[in-house]
Amino acid sequence: MIEYKNVSKSYGKQKVVKDLNLKIPDGEFVVLIGPSGCGKTTTLKMLNRLIEMDSGSISIDGKNIMEMNPEKLRSRIGYVIQQIGLFPNMTVEENICVVPRLLKWDKEKSRQRAKELLELVNMPYETYAHKYPNEMSGGQQQRIGVLRALAAEPPIILMDEPFGALDPITRDSLQDEVKSLQQRLGKTVIFVTHDMDEALKMADTVVFMSEGQILQTDSPEGILRAPANDTVREFMGKHVHNFSQNQLACSDLMKTNVAKVTQDKKTLECVNIMSRREIDSLVVVDREEHYIGVLLIETVNERGKAGDTIRDLITVDFPTVTPDTPAKTAFDIISSQRAEYVIVLTEDKKVAGIITKTSMSKALASVVWGDGQ
Amino acid sequence: MSATMIFEHLYIVLLSVLFTVLLGLPLGVLAYMKKPVRSVVLWAVDILQTIPALALLGIIMVFLGAGKPTVIIGLVLYSLLPVVHNTYLGLSNIEPAIKEAADGMGMSRTYRLLHVEIPIAFPVIFTGIRIATVTSIGVAVFATFVGGGGLGSVIYRGIHIQNMQLILFGTLSLMGMAVLFDGVMAYIEKRLYRHRTVKGDEH
Numbered sequence: 001m002i003e004y005k006n007v008s009k010s011y012g013k014q015k016v017v018k019d020l021n022l023k024i025p026d027g028e029f030v031v032l033i034g035p036s037g038c039g040k041t042t043t044l045k046m047l048n049r050l051i052e053m054d055s056g057s058i059s060i061d062g063k064n065i066m067e068m069n070p071e072k073l074r075s076r077i078g079y080v081i082q083q084i085g086l087f088p089n090m091t092v093e094e095n096i097c098v099v100p101r102l103l104k105w106d107k108e109k110s111r112q113r114a115k116e117l118l119e120l121v122n123m124p125y126e127t128y129a130h131k132y133p134n135e136m137s138g139g140q141q142q143r144i145g146v147l148r149a150l151a152a153e154p155p156i157i158l159m160d161e162p163f164g165a166l167d168p169i170t171r172d173s174l175q176d177e178v179k180s181l182q183q184r185l186g187k188t189v190i191f192v193t194h195d196m197d198e199a200l201k202m203a204d205t206v207v208f209m210s211e212g213q214i215l216q217t218d219s220p221e222g223i224l225r226a227p228a229n230d231t232v233r234e235f236m237g238k239h240v241h242n243f244s245q246n247q248l249a250c251s252d253l254m255k256t257n258v259a260k261v262t263q264d265k266k267t268l269e270c271v272n273i274m275s276r277r278e279i280d281s282l283v284v285v286d287r288e289e290h291y292i293g294v295l296l297i298e299t300v301n302e303r304g305k306a307g308d309t310i311r312d313l314i315t316v317d318f319p320t321v322t323p324d325t326p327a328k329t330a331f332d333i334i335s336s337q338r339a340e341y342v343i344v345l346t347e348d349k350k351v352a353g354i355i356t357k358t359s360m361s362k363a364l365a366s367v368v369w370g371d372g373q
Numbered sequence: 374m375s376a377t378m379i380f381e382h383l384y385i386v387l388l389s390v391l392f393t394v395l396l397g398l399p400l401g402v403l404a405y406m407k408k409p410v411r412s413v414v415l416w417a418v419d420i421l422q423t424i425p426a427l428a429l430l431g432i433i434m435v436f437l438g439a440g441k442p443t444v445i446i447g448l449v450l451y452s453l454l455p456v457v458h459n460t461y462l463g464l465s466n467i468e469p470a471i472k473e474a475a476d477g478m479g480m481s482r483t484y485r486l487l488h489v490e491i492p493i494a495f496p497v498i499f500t501g502i503r504i505a506t507v508t509s510i511g512v513a514v515f516a517t518f519v520g521g522g523g524l525g526s527v528i529y530r531g532i533h534i535q536n537m538q539l540i541l542f543g544t545l546s547l548m549g550m551a552v553l554f555d556g557v558m559a560y561i562e563k564r565l566y567r568h569r570t571v572k573g574d575e576h
Contacts, residue, residue, distance in 0.1 A: 052474060075479030085474030089492040099478050132568045148478075158477075275544050 001025055002047065002156065002188065007056035009042055016042050018212040020056070024205075026155070029182055029189045031199040034209035035235060041193045044158050047190065048077045050284065060156070075102050078149030078157035078187075082164045084141050086133040092118075092144055093129040099152040117147040121177060139170035146178060157182075159191045163198070175201055196236050200224070208232050226340070250330050251323035254344045254353030260285050263311050265294055267304045270295055283343065283351055284314050290349045294318045297337035320345050320361070323352050330355045375527055375539075379546050382523035385441065385516055386509045389448035393505050397453050398498065401460020402486070414457065422454040426512045430519045439520030443512065451512055452505035459501030463494030496565035503558040510551045 002024040009017040017039040024030050032040040045051040045124060049070045058065050065073055086095050096117060097110040105113075115125045121143050133141055142162060149157050162178075163171040179202055182189050193199055199206050200220040208216040208223065216228035227233040260283045261270055269283055280297040293314035306312055319342045321331045330342050334357060341356040397418075404414040421429070430447040437443045467490055475485040491498075517525035524543045531539030 048477060050473070071479045071481050073479070074477055079474070079477030081470060081474060081477070083468070083470030083473075085468070085470040087471060087489055087493070089474070089489070089495075098480075102479055102484070133570060 001061060002190075003059050004043070005057045005343060006214075007043075007053050007058060009039075009046065009051065009053050017046070017053075017213050020212070020214060022214065022217070023206065024188060024190065026188050027186045029179070029191065029204045030207060031191045031193060031205070032207045032209060033196065033199045034215075034237075036194060037211075038209040039212040040194075041160055041217070044160055044190055044192050048072075048074045048157075048158060051140055074186045075099050075152065076154050076156075078152075078154045080142075080145050080149045080157065080159040082161040084138070084143060084145045084146070084165075086141055088133050088136075089121060090137075091130050091132055093125075095133065095144055096151050097148050098148060099154075101258060103152055105152075111114035113151055114147075117150060118283050120181065121147065137170075138166055139174060142166060143177070146174075146181070150181070150187075150267065154187075154253070156188045157191070159189060159232070161193055161214055162191075164193070164195075171198075178202070210235075248327035248363060249323065250321050250325045250327055250342075250344050251352070253327055253330075253359050254323070254355045255359050256353040258283050258351055258354050260289075260351060261295065261310070263314065264286060264309050266306075267300055267305050267308055267310055269306075270310055271297070271300060283354070284310065286353060289351065291320070291343065291351050292316070292343050294343070318343055321355075322347070327355075327360075331360055334360060376540055378522065378524050378527050379550070380541075382510075382513055382516075382525075383550070385444055385513050385521060385523050386506065389445045389452065389509055389513075390502065390506050392445065392449045393452045393456055394502060396449060397501070397505075398460055400453070401457045401498070402464065402491075404457065404461040405464040406486075408485050411461075415461065418454045418457045421450050424451075426451055427515050427518065430515055434519045438486075441516075441521050443519050444516040444521030444523075447515075447519075448513060451519030452509050455501040455504040455508070456498070457501075459504075460494065460498050463497030466488055466497070467493050470484070496562060499558070499562050499565055503555065503562060506558065507551050507555050510547060510554065514547065523563075 002022075004020050004022040007017060007020045008015065016037075020039075022043075028047045032043060032073050034040050042051055046053045047060075047065070049065060063368055089097070090098075093111070093114045096114045097105075100110040100113060110261055114129060118125050118128055123140070123143065128136075128140075133144070136144070145162070149159075159178075163174050166174065175198060178189075181187075191202060193202075205218050206216075206218060206220055206223050207227070210231050216223055218226075218228075218230050223232065224236070227236060259273060259277055259279060263271065263284050263286065274280060274282060274297060282295045284292045284295050286292055288295060293316035295310050295313055298314055299313045300310075300317060304310075319337060319339050321330050321333070321342050321344055323346065325344075333339060334355070341354045343354050346352045400414050404411045413474060424432075426447070429451060430443060433443045433447050438448070454472070471489065471493065472485070475489045481487070513521070513523055514525035514528065516523045517529050524547050527546075528540055528543035531537070531541075
């Protein structure tokens with residue numbers, strides 16, 4: 001557990017971090033995000049004392065970091081920076097083993113560790129261990145940068161915009177790798193970025209900072225759904241737009257092309273319709289198109305007899321909504337009840353459409369990435 | 374007799390280069406680490422270089438008398454400039470990111486200097502040593518005026534007795550020595566530079 005208590009830092013008259021309080025539980029992936037100059041990097045670097053705070057206190061597992069030897073403290077906290085900062089005079093293996101060497105591990109143990117780590121990111125020891133940094137691409141170098149931070153098995157890793165200088169494809173795959181490494185190894189990661197996509201993808205908890213203060217601490221979903229104020233909302237821009245205003249209603253994302261049958265249809269005929277359209281259920285209506293229920297393929301399999309009508313096989317307690325129900329309600333129904341879809345009914349109980357998981361995720365995609373893509 | 378002069382010359386040069394490094398490297402490091410003394414150190418080695426070599430040797434001779442120590446001290450003072458300057462420059466041109474990474478890993482200041490900064494700056498420092506060596510080979514000719522011997526005395530005697538052969542022998546040996554040292558050290562230098570930066574070709 002890491003705890004910031006009333007931490008402040010100024011450069012001259014400029015207060016960059018103001019009375020900051022933050023608790024980070026073990027094993028959590030915390031992303032500090034905010035516009036440049038918001039104090040996120042300062043907040044990060046005060047933890048390993050590359051920047052000394054002016055007032056307040058930071059403790060790790062109850063121990064005040066100001067009472068520890070700064071070099072010892074740093075050797076127990078992994079550190080990854082945007083400019084990578086590999087040592088050009090050392091091979092990949094030597095770079096990885098910098099901290100183990102500082103901690104006086106024996107040579108065989110260090111080598112074993114380097115080997116193990118390289119395998120973790122699918123870089124064979126034989127191929128890479130003896131290369132120099134300038135013989136590798138930027139993406140490979142930053143992989144080594146991450147391994148170097150992991151080498152001495154620190155419980156905490158600090159990452160200061162580690163992927164900011166990489167091309168989008170490399171960045172994407174490194175994000176995946178780091179996230180899965182973090183989960184597998186159970187590390188506490190504090191990660192600074194100004195890229196909201198990255199924050200939403202990586203974080204367990206997003207800490208939004210502005211002008212040296214924390215404006216919001218929340219899960220990625222939480223911050224998307226309910227940004228604390230206009231600064232947060234503005235910064236997230238396209239990500240949050242539709243969520244915040246609840247503009248989307250069920251009618252915006254329902255599928256209107258629904259497979260409907262009347263209740264006097266025969267079982268076999270219905271099964272044929274399902275197999276032809278590659279679906280596993282049909283909406284059942286009466287002759288005036290009023291909604292009755294749903295015919296599920298499971299029910300037909302269990303109790304259906306060829307030649308009978310489907311009248312007795314209809315499931316009637318299916319979730320329904322109206323066209324102007326907020327889309328979020330439909331989303332909650334689908335995610336909580338584990339229903340495959342919800343049925344959208346007009347006021348006179350006619351079927352307007354259905355909302356499936358697919359239409360839900362398409363709508364989410366258009367919110368997150370915009371309609372044009 | 375003339376061949377021993379070559380060795381004597383070589384001996385003077387190598388010994389003074391050794392002392393130049395032993396003195397110049399710490400001075401360069403000092404200039405890099407301690408801002409207040411930086412300008413003083415860099416200014417002092419600059420000034421030393423502007424004193425004519427012959428005059429410098431003469432001044433030292435007044436205090437220490439004639440002989441090899443005078444020559445060697447003179448050569449050391451005279452060739453400090455490239456070593457001190459290149460040490461300072463090599464160290465201060467290291468990317469800040471590398472220094473930050475070193476600090477972030479938990480290195481102490483001395484550890485960082487010895488294991489990261491000096492190794493990275495070494496090719497630049499070595500260039501300074503090469504320049505100092507080649508310059509010293511030429512400047513050591515003046516040794517003959519303060520009783521130091523070496524190839525300078527061969528040339529000087531050749532001029533005195535107007536013996537072209539002797540002058541040519543001394544001059545060509547000097548030139549050969551300078552070219553040889555320069556070539557070998559330039560080769561080593563080139564190899565040292567291979568891993569000085571992290572910027573590689575993109576794969």
